[in-house]
Amino acid sequence: MTLQEAKFEYLLRLGDSSLIIGHRLSEWCGHGPILEEDIALINIALDFVGNATSILAYAGQVEGKGRNEDDLAFMRGEREFRNLLITEQPNGDYANTIARQFLFDTYMFYLYEELKSSKDETIAAIAVKSHKEITYHLRHTSEWMLRLGDGTVESHERLQNGLNDLWMFTSEMFDMDEVDAVLIKDGIVPDLNKIKASWEKRVHEVLAEATLQIPTTTFKQKGSKEGKHTEHLGFLLAEMQYVHRAYPGAKW
Amino acid sequence: MDDAKQLEAFEAKIASGAKIEPKDWMPEAYRKQLIRMMSQHAHSEIVGMLPEGNWITRAPNLRRKAILLAKVQDEAGHGLYLYSATETLGVDRTELLSQLHTGKAKYSSIFNYPTLTWADIGAIGWLVDGAAIMNQTALARGSYGPYCRAMVRICKEESFHNRQGYEIMMHLAQGTPEQKALAQDALNRWWWPSIMMLGPSDDQSPNSDQLMRWKVKMESNDAIRQRFIDRTVPQADFIGLTIPDKDMKFDEKTGHYSHGPINWDEFFEIIKGNGPCNAKRLKARVDADKKGAWVREAATAYAAKQAKEKQVA
Numbered sequence: 341m342t343l344q345e346a347k348f349e350y351l352l353r354l355g356d357s358s359l360i361i362g363h364r365l366s367e368w369c370g371h372g373p374i375l376e377e378d379i380a381l382i383n384i385a386l387d388f389v390g391n392a393t394s395i396l397a398y399a400g401q402v403e404g405k406g407r408n409e410d411d412l413a414f415m416r417g418e419r420e421f422r423n424l425l426i427t428e429q430p431n432g433d434y435a436n437t438i439a440r441q442f443l444f445d446t447y448m449f450y451l452y453e454e455l456k457s458s459k460d461e462t463i464a465a466i467a468v469k470s471h472k473e474i475t476y477h478l479r480h481t482s483e484w485m486l487r488l489g490d491g492t493v494e495s496h497e498r499l500q501n502g503l504n505d506l507w508m509f510t511s512e513m514f515d516m517d518e519v520d521a522v523l524i525k526d527g528i529v530p531d532l533n534k535i536k537a538s539w540e541k542r543v544h545e546v547l548a549e550a551t552l553q554i555p556t557t558t559f560k561q562k563g564s565k566e567g568k569h570t571e572h573l574g575f576l577l578a579e580m581q582y583v584h585r586a587y588p589g590a591k592w
Numbered sequence: 593m594d595d596a597k598q599l600e601a602f603e604a605k606i607a608s609g610a611k612i613e614p615k616d617w618m619p620e621a622y623r624k625q626l627i628r629m630m631s632q633h634a635h636s637e638i639v640g641m642l643p644e645g646n647w648i649t650r651a652p653n654l655r656r657k658a659i660l661l662a663k664v665q666d667e668a669g670h671g672l673y674l675y676s677a678t679e680t681l682g683v684d685r686t687e688l689l690s691q692l693h694t695g696k697a698k699y700s701s702i703f704n705y706p707t708l709t710w711a712d713i714g715a716i717g718w719l720v721d722g723a724a725i726m727n728q729t730a731l732a733r734g735s736y737g738p739y740c741r742a743m744v745r746i747c748k749e750e751s752f753h754n755r756q757g758y759e760i761m762m763h764l765a766q767g768t769p770e771q772k773a774l775a776q777d778a779l780n781r782w783w784w785p786s787i788m789m790l791g792p793s794d795d796q797s798p799n800s801d802q803l804m805r806w807k808v809k810m811e812s813n814d815a816i817r818q819r820f821i822d823r824t825v826p827q828a829d830f831i832g833l834t835i836p837d838k839d840m841k842f843d844e845k846t847g848h849y850s851h852g853p854i855n856w857d858e859f860f861e862i863i864k865g866n867g868p869c870n871a872k873r874l875k876a877r878v879d880a881d882k883k884g885a886w887v888r889e890a891a892t893a894y895a896a897k898q899a900k901e902k903q904v905a
Binding site: 375393409410413487490494584587589590592 | 669879
């Protein structure tokens, strides 16, 4: 695998995760539990869409086949998407959304912290900007973990259920393959084992403070790195891509 | 001071161009009218998130998706801002929302129409926000301080929304024949509702002298409508779209466009609740409120626990 191929693949992993979780968050628009949360979720969705746009634009340049960010977002199929499985999981109730967001935000926080010192200048620049945003996102979701975990009996139960259901999707965040190996060697991306240690520490701390249990699920579902997704992604893409695909070549 | 003297001082203050602030004396009718208007405006902002939010997940490219997200976020922010401004009159947001949910309070009739295609997002920004700005820039010169200041800020953001809507329409109108057809279709469906959203014509909605004198209402509905039409018709011409009114023509003598008859029956039906989306919009708001109840309870319970811990410590 060449450096260029590895970089393209890695950028898709980053960009697709942001794009898909941004899509999920945007589904809350107008339906949030309180107006302040509607504003927060739309704002966070916007940050993710912005991050995805920068990363996919760069992916297109790295690939060098003339594809731009929109070609990559709207013209690839289910098997070509590289987003983490957790990002495509449906919103469920608010506790489920918060659980998903907390697990993913924590991952992104430590990953982008490392990417800020990437040897690739563009990745480093995007990471600097995004890390500022992610810091706010993580603060927001961590606060909600505490409110729901240590709020009422009902909120505690809902959040614990959400965590239990999503736990099987967390281990693939830290799986590495040849793509990582090639890029780690050149100092472009971090070793995910390092991220994993920080992630576990933070997640355990917040769960403990929120009076929640670490799920005991041992099954680990993976596949996103080979484009093997859950059944949810196909529907999400059908919705996201249909206007773009229905008018080939149109400018918007 | 007795009421008559207070009223005299109040009216003199308004006549001098000064603003009325929350702690100032005000007639009960003034307070009630403002609560009605401001909460109706706040409700319109949050109900208005629904027809536009309907297209966020399907926006045709990433740039449009980001712009639409930012726009809808602005609308939510306007809602929050306006609820807070209304609270300065001594009513809280929970009460105002319950009035919305029970159908006691109204919101703008326009949001009871469906957004059927992507072009509707352009039409809303261009026409609906364009009409709203005409009304709101006038209201910014009103007498109640918190509402005027809210209007100044809101109008700035709405003018961006208006331009982005027109820009969407311009791209569509200059695009493929299919895109141009989408734009014309959206204009056909949104034109009449947009000019109706500015309210019944003056002969059906006589302006109370009192509300004008108190600067709660600044201009008549027909005057605002005329300004909107005069501004919008040339914009349609410029991008090659046709206003769906065969009687629309420029009157050299008056310097204004004159329009054909407006179907007010449709407007009043929608106000009564019989529009294509009335039930759907209200249900979405009521459902969000119900589904969010346990979240709000949890936040309150957690805050209470924290406060108690702090006391102990």
